[in-house]
Amino acid sequence: MAASSNFQLTVIIPAYNEARYISGAVNTLSAYLRERFATFEIIVVDDGSRDGTGNVVKNHELQLPIGCAIQVLINEQNSGKGYSIRRGALASQGDVILFMDADLSYDLEGIERINRSIQQGADLAIGSRLVEGAQIQSGVPMVRSLTGRAFNLLVQLLLFKGIPDTQCGIKGFAHKAAQDLFSLQTVRTFGFDVELLYIARLRGYQIEQIPVKLVNYRNESRVSVWRDSWRMFRDVIKVRWQGMRGLYSTKPGKVG
Numbered sequence: 743m744a745a746s747s748n749f750q751l752t753v754i755i756p757a758y759n760e761a762r763y764i765s766g767a768v769n770t771l772s773a774y775l776r777e778r779f780a781t782f783e784i785i786v787v788d789d790g791s792r793d794g795t796g797n798v799v800k801n802h803e804l805q806l807p808i809g810c811a812i813q814v815l816i817n818e819q820n821s822g823k824g825y826s827i828r829r830g831a832l833a834s835q836g837d838v839i840l841f842m843d844a845d846l847s848y849d850l851e852g853i854e855r856i857n858r859s860i861q862q863g864a865d866l867a868i869g870s871r872l873v874e875g876a877q878i879q880s881g882v883p884m885v886r887s888l889t890g891r892a893f894n895l896l897v898q899l900l901l902f903k904g905i906p907d908t909q910c911g912i913k914g915f916a917h918k919a920a921q922d923l924f925s926l927q928t929v930r931t932f933g934f935d936v937e938l939l940y941i942a943r944l945r946g947y948q949i950e951q952i953p954v955k956l957v958n959y960r961n962e963s964r965v966s967v968w969r970d971s972w973r974m975f976r977d978v979i980k981v982r983w984q985g986m987r988g989l990y991s992t993k994p995g996k997v998g
Contacts, residue, residue, distance in 0.1 A: 749811070751775070751782045751857060752836030756826040757844040761793040765802050767844050768812065772804060774850045781809040785830040786844075790820035824927065824934025831915070831924040840914040848912045849955035856914035856952050865919040865947035868905070868939070869912035875953030889971050896975065900982050901940050905951065908936050912954060919947050926990050933977025940981050941990045 753771060757764055768784060775782045788796030796816040804812060815829055827841050838860050840853060852869055859867035871878050890909060897908055913935070915923065922945070929937045942949055984990065 748835035749781045749783045749809075750779045750837055751853075752785060752830075752834035752839045753782065753853070754785045754787065754827055754830035754834065754839065754841040755844050756787050756789055756823050756830070756841070757791065757795050758789040758820065758823075759791045759793045759795060760844045761791070761795045761798045764795055764798055764844055767846050768799060768802065768804060770846060771850070772806060772810075772812070774853070776807055776810065778854060780807075783811045783813060783834070783836060785813045785815065785833060787826040787830045788814065788816040789822070789826045790817045822930035822934075823932055824937075825930040827934065828924045828927050831920050834917070834920065837917050838914055839917060839920040840912065842912040845958055847956060847958045848910075849957050852912055852952060852954040853914075855954075856912070859950045859952055860914055860916050863948065864950040865916050866939075866942055866949045867914045867952050868949060869910040869954040870905075870907040870951040871910055871954060871956060872906040873951050873953050877953075877955040879956055879959060893971065893974055893978075896978055897936055900978055901936065901985075902943050905939060905949070907951075908939055910954060913938075923947075928984065928989075929977050929980065931973050931977065933974040933981070936974075936978060937981045940985060944985065944990055 753775070755767065760767075764786065768786070771784060786796065786799045796814050799812070799814045806812065813833070815833065817826060817829070830841070831839055838857050840856055842848065848869060856867040856869065870876055894906060894908060909932070919942070923938050923941050926941050927934060927937055939949065
């Protein structure tokens with residue numbers, strides 16, 4: 743596993759068929775980071791895109807300051823968001839490891855708030871749309887909001903309480919905690935957030951919830967409310983079963 747301290751911050755962006763948007767996202771993100779961090783790395787994980795997303799990033803001319811880097815990892819086939827973020831996290835060399843979506847849907851100021859929380863002692867600092875101070879733009883479909891709340895109720899009933907928004911797409915980890923948690927992760931798909939938080943609770947990590955501002959809801963999101971809700975329900979059951987069997991307290995897991 744990679745050693746920490748090569749960079750102050752790693753930002754992981756999982757991307758699937760994002761060729762139209764990825765260059766703009768990398769430009770916006772790098773411009774923000776260079777004003778606030780002396781050293782950072784951006785890792786784009788192309789999850790088997792059919793539109794050449796990874797090659798767009800590789801061929802994109804981006805001038806980064808000395809001590810900063812951009813890395814592209816390409817999955818041979820579409821393997822899921824959880825798999826992609828795990829791959830990026832285990833390759834990361836930042837003291838703080840953060841992931842966010844390619845559409846940069848949350849105000850980038852959340853990066854600084856998450857980084858500050860971890861620098862002050864948190865092991866995980868997770869974005870939340872449901873804690874005091876969070877802001878959400880209008881236009882998010884009601885059915886998506888309702889299914890999200892129903893899913894969280896299921897999580898609270900079967901896994902853990904006290905985290906009202908487990909699925910917010912921006913989360914940060916101290917390097918050591920990230921290496922531990924992602925090595926134990928087994929869920930490939932959208933339920934991976936819940937698995938990571940469940941393991942973190944089991945292993946006694948300090949989790950801070952950070953209010954975020956949703957600024958860019960993209961209606962063409964590839965998340966299917968009905969299909970992915972079923973998959974996430976299945977993942978919750980899987981995590982519960984594996985937790986009961988003690989699989990998160992022994993050795994690193996294999997993503998399956």
